[in-house]
Amino acid sequence: NAGVTQTPKFQVLKTGQSMTLQCAQDMNHEYMSWYRQDPGMGLRLIHYSVGAGITDQGEVPNGYNVSRSTTEDFPLRLLSAAPSQTSVYFCASSSTDRGNSPLHFGNGTRLTVT
């Protein structure tokens, strides 16, 4: 039972480089989302998707792109990394049965931008 799988676990980037953080879930969940976690700030929503082909912005979307071509995958793209994007990134999913389906989180990608 894999749940939500995030790759890579760790990444170091130089300013201006691009990369894609991968997220896959095997629970057939319609809803997927990306959060970043920073000291003193808690978890903040970056982007979310309520199904394949549908994405929307969260609280802190600037500098990040997403797409949802399949139910299983929801990659997060950094087009030009900045030191302010140094953070721990968590992907989460749930079914769209809003009243009875908690978010399941992956174990995170720790990103450092130098």
Place this chain on the structure above:
Amino acid sequence: QKEVEQDPGPLSVPEGAIVSLNCTYSNSAFQYFMWYRQYSRKGPELLMYTYSSGNKEDGRFTAQVDKSSKYISLFIRDSQPSDSATYLCAMSPGNTGFQKLVFGTGTRLLVSP
């Protein structure tokens, strides 16, 4: 001002103690209230959730919501060293359920043997 405020701790208690963790919030539209536990280098895992007001008990854990005071609590009875983790409160408006959660910053709990 943040929508959800949570004391970062750390909170240090001896094994067997009763632990009280709290959050306050400002958005009266919040209807779903959750507590997540996060071990070091891991993702958050849901402990408990409540909808609207009231109490909910699950084993050693009790969640309370006081909407009139905009205050939620998590009580842990007979705390164990394995309870040492960061506890995150989270909440959302009724029309989004578990989606688009607003999190507190987390309280780090240390339970010593």
